[in-house]
Amino acid sequence: MSRISVPTTAPLPSSLRVNPSSTTVTKILSRLSRASLISVALDWLDEDNLSLATPYLRPDQDDDEEEDDGDFYPPASSPEELREEYLSLQNRKGSKRDVLDRITTGDWRHGVSLYQLAIADLQYLYDHPTSHKWSAYNIVPLKAPTEDDDGEVQPLEADKTSLTIPRFHPSLFLKSLQAHILPDIKAHYNLDRHKTLPLLILRIFVIDSPYNTSLSLFSNGNMDTGSKTILIAFPDGSPNIFISKPTSTGPTGASESKSLRALLVEGIPKALSLPRQRVTLQSTSLTTRNLEGLLNRRGATRGNAAGGGWSIYADEKVKESPLSTVLPSPPLSDATEEEEQGNGDKKRRERPTVEERVNKRAKLVAQARFGDTARVGDGKGVERVDLVMEDPFEIGGDDADRMDIEGADDGEEAFRPNVRLTFHGNHVFAGIRQLVECGVIDGEKMPGWMTGEEGVTVGAVRNGRIRGHKGSGL
Amino acid sequence: MSSPLRTSPQPPTLDDEISALQSKITTLKSALALQASTLLTSPSTLALLSSDPKLASQSSLHQSHHLQTLYRTCATLTLFRAQDPDPNAVDAGSILGLRIEVVSRAKFLRPYYVLFNRPWASSSSLPGPQRKWLRVHRHTVPSCIPLSGLAARYLPSPDKDDTRRKQDLGKFARGVRREVVRYHARLGTVADLRKAAGLGRGGDGGDKSGLVDISPADAEVRHVSVEWGDGRTGRLVIGDDGEVEKLVVVGENGRDREAGRELLGGLGLAGTVKAEEVVRRLAGTGGA
Numbered sequence: 001m002s003r004i005s006v007p008t009t010a011p012l013p014s015s016l017r018v019n020p021s022s023t024t025v026t027k028i029l030s031r032l033s034r035a036s037l038i039s040v041a042l043d044w045l046d047e048d049n050l051s052l053a054t055p056y057l058r059p060d061q062d063d064d065e066e067e068d069d070g071d072f073y074p075p076a077s078s079p080e081e082l083r084e085e086y087l088s089l090q091n092r093k094g095s096k097r098d099v100l101d102r103i104t105t106g107d108w109r110h111g112v113s114l115y116q117l118a119i120a121d122l123q124y125l126y127d128h129p130t131s132h133k134w135s136a137y138n139i140v141p142l143k144a145p146t147e148d149d150d151g152e153v154q155p156l157e158a159d160k161t162s163l164t165i166p167r168f169h170p171s172l173f174l175k176s177l178q179a180h181i182l183p184d185i186k187a188h189y190n191l192d193r194h195k196t197l198p199l200l201i202l203r204i205f206v207i208d209s210p211y212n213t214s215l216s217l218f219s220n221g222n223m224d225t226g227s228k229t230i231l232i233a234f235p236d237g238s239p240n241i242f243i244s245k246p247t248s249t250g251p252t253g254a255s256e257s258k259s260l261r262a263l264l265v266e267g268i269p270k271a272l273s274l275p276r277q278r279v280t281l282q283s284t285s286l287t288t289r290n291l292e293g294l295l296n297r298r299g300a301t302r303g304n305a306a307g308g309g310w311s312i313y314a315d316e317k318v319k320e321s322p323l324s325t326v327l328p329s330p331p332l333s334d335a336t337e338e339e340e341q342g343n344g345d346k347k348r349r350e351r352p353t354v355e356e357r358v359n360k361r362a363k364l365v366a367q368a369r370f371g372d373t374a375r376v377g378d379g380k381g382v383e384r385v386d387l388v389m390e391d392p393f394e395i396g397g398d399d400a401d402r403m404d405i406e407g408a409d410d411g412e413e414a415f416r417p418n419v420r421l422t423f424h425g426n427h428v429f430a431g432i433r434q435l436v437e438c439g440v441i442d443g444e445k446m447p448g449w450m451t452g453e454e455g456v457t458v459g460a461v462r463n464g465r466i467r468g469h470k471g472s473g474l
Numbered sequence: 475m476s477s478p479l480r481t482s483p484q485p486p487t488l489d490d491e492i493s494a495l496q497s498k499i500t501t502l503k504s505a506l507a508l509q510a511s512t513l514l515t516s517p518s519t520l521a522l523l524s525s526d527p528k529l530a531s532q533s534s535l536h537q538s539h540h541l542q543t544l545y546r547t548c549a550t551l552t553l554f555r556a557q558d559p560d561p562n563a564v565d566a567g568s569i570l571g572l573r574i575e576v577v578s579r580a581k582f583l584r585p586y587y588v589l590f591n592r593p594w595a596s597s598s599s600l601p602g603p604q605r606k607w608l609r610v611h612r613h614t615v616p617s618c619i620p621l622s623g624l625a626a627r628y629l630p631s632p633d634k635d636d637t638r639r640k641q642d643l644g645k646f647a648r649g650v651r652r653e654v655v656r657y658h659a660r661l662g663t664v665a666d667l668r669k670a671a672g673l674g675r676g677g678d679g680g681d682k683s684g685l686v687d688i689s690p691a692d693a694e695v696r697h698v699s700v701e702w703g704d705g706r707t708g709r710l711v712i713g714d715d716g717e718v719e720k721l722v723v724v725g726e727n728g729r730d731r732e733a734g735r736e737l738l739g740g741l742g743l744a745g746t747v748k749a750e751e752v753v754r755r756l757a758g759t760g761g762a
Contacts, residue, residue, distance in 0.1 A: 085665075086551070152655065159623075160622065160623065160626040161623050161626045161627045162620070162623050163620040163623040163653075164620065165618050165619075165620055165692075165693050167692040167693070167694075167696075167697065168692065168693075169691075169692075171499075236693075237614075237616070237617075237690075238617045238618065238693060239617060239618070239619055239693055241619065274697045299617075300616055300617060300618065300693070301616070302584075302586070302614035302615075302616060303614070304616075304617055305612050305613050305614070305615075306587070306589075306612045306613065306614045306621050309559050310589070310612045313614050314586040314587075314614040315584075315587070316584050318584060319584075320584055320585060321581075321582040322543040322546035322547040322575060322582055322749045323547065323582060324543070324545075325508065325511045325512065325515070325536075325540060325543065326504070326508055327507075327535060327536055327539050328539070329510060330530070352510045368559055369559055403748070443563055444559075444561070446499075446561075447560060447561065447562050448558075448560030448562065448563065453612075463562060464560075464561070464562025465560070465562050465563075465564075
């Protein structure tokens with residue numbers, strides 16, 4: 001540890017060790033389950049990571065000393081030994097407390113490195129995929145700056161006609177992001193690939209300190225009062241970016257964490273920009289806890305601008321080769337045909353009751369409106385949708401009123417109550433689909449925004465449609 | 475057919491048999507459909523069919539489908555009509571669909587679709603022709619294709635003060651197709667490069683050429699990162715016409731021009747060499 005701390009603009013090094021008794025470390029480690037803790041420890045002890053996560057080992061010259069000097073967790077002599085120790089812990093039963101104590105007061109008593117914390121934090125994300133709230137942003141190219149007659153530089157505008165897709169280079173991005181972070185805060189960056197999803201995750205760990213030595217972490221509790229973590233995910237093959245809501249350890253206000261996010265939203269496009277090719281971030285009104293759902297709507301798939309019933313056009317499983325001479329069956333007919341043939345018993349040949357027919361019709365309508373999306377178990381749900389209704393209140397509900405809505409611009413005395421709708425649940429649109437299937441909602445009269453086809457979670461409804469159509473990619 | 479419905483828990487052997495039979499049923503069914511369609515459209519049977527009105531109507535259906543597939547195969551850009559199920563949809567839910575066929579690895583992929591609507595159909599403030607202008611409503615084009623840029627260029631929104639503005643669906647469709655085809659060609663080239671360098675799918679290998687990894691490095695697959703076993707890394711930029719625009723190889727001691735020349739195989743400078751030639755050269759050295 002260096003004796004003097006000099007303010008610098010360099011990032012915090014990954015090998016920087018943090019006192020294991022500090023609140024941040026205990027908070028990050030103690031929320032992991034026992035199995036995850038052991039797997040994280042084994043990950044630290046991996047050959048590739050060992051240099052950044054060196055455990056406390058028995059010094060060689062101490063060999064002749066008495067081993068048991070009241071040490072509850074005697075230090076191991078080599079990483080291999082420790083690895084075996086943790087492997088045996090994996091097979092044994094025991095409490096989480098034991099493993100946690102072993103890590104903080106035994107094998108890593110001299111400190112847990114920032115890299116180790118980053119790995120542990122990511123493990124928590126894998127264990128609890130919904131632990132972060134992500135917002136999707138679109139990376140949009142900007143026009144070249146122009147000057148007006150007085151020589152003043154005009155504010156930059158998004159270049160709508162640009163044909164370039166912004167490119168992302170991880171190490172270059174990190175370098176320039178570092179240059180845009182203010183010098184009075186220090187950050188630690190860790191890039192990692194998501195284990196299962198096609199994502200690159202950047203974890204930024206920020207502390208309020210101008211120094212990048214371990215002294216700044218130990219002294220005056222900077223670490224515990226003002227540290228924040230923010231995750232940024234870059235989906236493969238898609239000019240979008242997902243930013244998580246910052247989580248802080250200390251008693252920081254909501255405004256502070258908001259401002260950090262605003263700072264990042266401002267800094268990220270600058271870091272992504274290349275010479276003569278500036279970009280900006282545009283919010284896409286999609287915020288959810290479900291990363292998989294986000295990828296489905298903003299990833300590199302075909303379904304980005306074809307949600308709800310339109311997903312039949314995006315389904316890659318459907319074979320539609322122009323070389324096939326077989327007459328194609330319309331999307332909804334083959335399912336029903338199959339069902340009729342399968343239930344070809346005499347019993348089913350009887351006339352279905354009215355109720356049966358209504359049920360069947362409701363199911364078909366749901367299939368038509370939602371396609372293959374919004375199934376309960378598909379894991380692509382959003383948990384909250386907020387909508388503002390801007391349509392005038394319909395008094396009669398006749399066709400005449402409908403005409404009024406179409407030409408709503410001229411009638412300024414139309415009664416527009418302030419109505420906000422919030423849908424809440426594990427999978428909002430699957431819930432609506434189920435209601436349609438049960439016949440609670442009339443699927444044929446249901447407006448399109450209830451199917452989730454716009455791919456937004458915040459929106460304003462006017463003329464029965466979500467305004468702006470940001471979800472359709474234009 | 476009825477046996478799988480009645481069976482309750484059965485030993486696995488019978489289950490296997492049932493599933494085998496069911497897969498046979500599906501193959502036979504598809505074979506039957508294929509044969510029927512071939513018979514219904516073959517010119518020699520047409521004369522026989524005309525006596526039966528039901529068969530004749532079936533035959534005409536099949537024939538129109540044949541015509542459609544012929545257009546789809548040869549023109550690769552086809553239009554169709556669709557209906558928006560949303561009761562509040564603009565223009566009573568009329569949708570114009572654009573179907574873009576893509577061939578990759580000697581196979582037709584699922585076509586890409588762009589669906590248009592006419593949001594200005596009922597707006598009284600615009601001159602007549604502009605009310606029929608189209609707007610991209612939904613599409614299945616991947617996000618690495620600059621669809622919105624193309625739409626802004628060729629399908630601008632109407633402006634009653636600017637009468638010079640024009641929409642050009644043909645140019646838009648051709649532009650999207652060009653980008654989509656280029657994208658798939660680049661994807662194919664990267665796959666060919668991997669194959670030529672002896673790199674399996676995810677598995678290691680590539681001892682022959684010393685290369686350990688070739689993978690796309692950006693969303694558009696314009697940049698390809700190349701890695702050698704000895705730690706050298708390189709970047710290859712593929713241009714619009716499949717030429718190697720730029721190539722940089724960086725080794726331990728800075729830029730390694732020798733390796734770059736070697737990869738291009740003395741074919742010339744970057745910018746004049748096609749990516750396929752690099753593939754061919756890699757495959758050649760791999761075999762030797």
